[in-house]
Amino acid sequence: MTDKATPKAAAKKAPAKKKPAARKPRATKKSSAKKAGPGWGRKLWSICWKLGLILVVVIASYGIYLDQIIARKFEGQKWHLPAQVFSRSMALYPGAAVSHGQLMAELKLLGYRKVANPRQVGEFSASKTKIDLWRRPFLHPQGDQVEQRVMITFDSNGVVSVARNSDKRQLAVFHLEPVLLDRIITGDGEDRLFVATDKLPKHLVEALILVEDRSFYEHHGVNPFAILRAAMVNISAGRTVQGGSTLTQQLAKNFFLSSERSLTRKIREALMAIIIDFRYEKNEILEAYLNEVYMGQDKARGVHGMGLASQFYFGRPIAELTVAQQAFLVAVIKGPSYYNPWRYPERAQDRRDLVLRLLMEAGELNNAQYQAAAESPLGLRKANRSVHQKLPAFFSVVKHELANRYGDALLQQSGIKVYTTLDPMAQEAAEKAVEQTLKQLGKNDESLQVGMVLTDKYSAGIAAMVGDKVPSYKGFNRAVEIRRPIGSLIKPFVYATALNQGDKYNLASPLKDQPITLKNGQGKTWSPQNVDKQFRGQVPLLTAFKKSMNVPTVNLGMAIGVSDVATTLDKAGWREKIPEYPSMLLGAVNGSPLMVAQVFQTIADDGRYRHLNSVTTVLNAQNQPLAASRPQASQAIPAASNFLVKYAMTQVVESGTAKRLGNNFPYVTLAGKTGTSNDSRDSWFAGFDERNVAAIWVGRDDNGKTGLYGSSGAMAVYQAFLNNRAPLSLRMAPVDGVVQGYFERNSGVAKQADCDGVVKVPALRESYQPVANCGEPLPWWKKMIGG
Structure with missing residues (x-):
């Protein structure tokens, strides 16, 4: 039997094979991402917080940048305030040459309200001889003037007394506030009158908060709820019907930003509003808003702030506005053009009534007060009365004087106040006289022009000036810039020179009225003639003067000396060259109405020369007066002989070449002198009453013949002026040395x-x-x- 292992045995006997190591399963994409997650998250977080930090730094840096811009504006000069130009301040004292009617007209111009019994500042009552006045407080060059109630009494000569109502004490002098004539704008075209918060009416501020920003005192510059509410309303309406901006945002936009509608601008506006609210008190923000807000357009000038808006719409200070008028100012903020009260009165009144209703619903007005305010008219100033006066001739002189006395840069300073000598009532009367008379004279000659200067006899200030037959025309100033022969206006200085020689001449001295032939500077002969071509042999000095006879004047001038006459004229204030030829005795001396006014001011002022001026005081932004030089006064003509010349000038008006003027004012003593240059090319008149000296020229720019004498041209302008502004009779008080x-x-x-x-x-x-x-x-x- 063969020895052979069975499979089972073989299996048992065979050495065991080593098992291969188990392979790790491949990671799927999903599991890979899951495993890498924590690393990428950390990276993303790192990027985000770094970007966030950068963004914070950028926003903080931008905020610091905006904060610096805001601080410079708020803590420096918020606005360039235009130079304010004021008229003279009317002075009232016993004996002042101011009539009852003239004071009434002045009060009307200043916006005072006539009532039965004054109950508050800005009101007055009047009887035939008395005015009960409650004067406003105001800044006077001599210091702040408080509000005061006085009783002023008049007679036919002017002011009799000024008494304080509280204790009946008689005041030595009492000033009315000057009229604000204009503001000289040199910067951005914005016009405003600054008003501090504590000077703003209570209802105006309350109405503003109710209408524009109810949560003003609660939010921090931006109101998210208001923005959200406005967005929903606008989306629902399909158009912009409501804004969500706070007052602080509006201020930020007005101060620093444009009107561009973009997200970037809105974000910047919000940031600035938050910074403004953080840095400044609510009242300071409110004050800035109320002085910055756009309130309308006055031709080329933007009207900014409530102070100027009050004058623009109502012609009176903001403190005296009614509740209804205050409500209108708040109402118009929404759209000054859309709610223009002169163009859309119903629209403006509806908006005003809405503001009044909001005040009532907030409990600021009771029902009776609301009803009375809503039923009242808008109460606007007359549309044809501007908040700034068109005075091109006068303002040209003011600017020239400011530059000469204070320097060219003065008007670039913010907030200065210029007090001038202008009499607003005299200016208005002069302008009307020029327009009326030149229109009449121009029927025969449309090319006729005019120059007119009025001075205040007591202050030697320029009270009024017209440089063109269209007084508002800004161009060639004939009151200052023309140089034309002054004709017979030189004669008072010929006679003043002679009458100073009392041992030789008096008003009755006979003067030769006989032919005389002289040679001029070129050696040519000159034979002066009387206007009527007649010779009378001799005439009394006074007759020669009042009839403005040429030949006796030349004979007199040659006797006393041409150079002496030139000296008298120079001392009286004629500051240009005087040709010392015989023809000078009949006015062959070129001058302007301002130059003529200067020398006749000397005669009116008892022979005392004082340089005519248009500026009395300039205050800086802190209301401190700026220093400036002024020419010294001097006695140019002795007071006694000067009185004789003044008397002779009254006779010119009573029965001489200006008797037509005397016939028009039969119970008023006036002094005057007519003048006509050769061939009736220049018509002149100079004269004065108790208050004003006038110098007027009428002629053609091309030096053509006018067919006018002094009595038919320039004197007609003066007569119209006195018709517009009733004269005060000249007080011919006795002078020492005259009997x-x-x-x-x-x-x-x-x-x-x-x-x-x-x-x-x-x-x-x-x-x-x-x-x-x-x-x-x-x-x-x-x-x-x-x-």
Whole structure:
């Protein structure tokens, strides 16, 4: 039997084979991602927080950048405030040359309300001889003036007394606030009047919060709920019908951003609003908003802030607005063009009434107050009365004087206040006179033009100025820039020179009225003629003056010396070269209305020269006066001889070349002098009442003939001016050194009052020595005893 292993045995005996190591199953994509997850998450988190940190740094840096911009604006100069230009401040005191009617007109111009009994600031009542006035507080160049109630009493000569109502104390002087004439804009075209928060009416601020931002005092610059609410309303309406911006956001947009509608701008606006709210008190934010907000358009000027808007819409200070007027200012913020009250009065009133209703619902007004306010008219100023005056001629002089006295850069300063000499009532009367008269004269010659200057006799300030027959025309200023022969306007200075020689001349002295031939500077002969071509042999000095006779004047001038006349004119204020030729004695001297006004101001002011000015005071932004030099006054013409010239000028109006003027005002003493250049090319008039000195020229720019004399052209303008502004009779107060004189009519010899054939005229005391016994021979017995 063979020895053979069975399979089972073989299996048992065969060595066991080593099992291969179990293979790791392949990782699927899913399991791989799961296993790598924690590493990528960490990387993503690392990237995110780093990006977040960068974003925070960027936002913080941008916030710091915005914060610096905001701080510079808020803590520096928020606005460039235009230079405010004011009129003169009317001064009232016992004896002031201000009539009852003139004060009434001034109060109307200032926006005072006439009532039966004044109960608050800005109101007055009036009887025939008294005015009970509750004056507003205001800033005067001499310091703050508090509100005050006074009783002003008048008579036919002007102010009699000014008494304080509280204790009946008589005041030495009482000022009215000046009229704000204009604001000189040199920057961005924005116009505003700054008003501090504590000066804003309570209801105006309350209405603003109710209408524009009810949660103003709760939010932190941005109101997310308001934004969400506005978004839902707008989506529902399919258009923008509601805004979600807070007052702070609106301020940020107005101050720093454009009106562009974009997400970027809105984000920047929100960031700035948050910063503003964080940095500043709510009242400071409110003050900035109320002085910045756009309120309308006045031609090329944007009206910004509530202070200017009050003047623009109502013509009065914001403190004096009614509740209804305050509500309107809040109402118009939504759309100054859409709610323009002059163009869309019903639309504007509906919006105002909505604001009033919100005030009532908030408990700020009771039902009766709401009804009264809602039933009241808008109470707008007249559309034709601008909040800035068109005074191109006067403002050109103001700017020139400011540059000369304070430097060219003055008007670039923010917040300065310029107080001028302009009398608004005189300016208005002058403009009307020019328009009325030139329209009439222009029927025969449309090319006629005019220049007119009025001064205040007491202050030597320019009270009014017109440089064109269209007073608002901004161009060639004939009141200042023309140089034309002044004709017979020079004669008062010829006679003033002579009358100062009291031992030789008086108002009754006979003057030669005989032909005379002279040589001029070129060696040519000159033979002056009287207007009527007649010679009378001799005439009294006063007659020659009031009839404006040429030949006697030339004879007189040659006797006293042409150079002496030139000296008198120079001392009186003529600051350009005077040709010392005989023809100068009849006005061959070129000048302007301003130059003429200067020298006649000297005569009106008792012979005292004071340089005419248009600016009295300039205050800086801190209301401190700026220093400036001013020419010294001097006695140009002795007061006594000057009085004789003034008297002679009153006779010109009473019975001389200006008697038509005297006939128009028979119970008023006026002084005047007419002037006409050769061939009637230039018509002149100069004169004065107790308050104003006037100098007027009428002629053609091309120097053509006008056919007008001084009495038919320039004097007609002055007469129209006095029709518009009633004159005050000239007070011919006695002057030291002047006495009542009596002179023989033909010889001019001084006589006693009871002598026959004498004329009564004022004379210099030192030279008035009347002869005894009317000049008759002494009886023999008086001769025996030595007279």
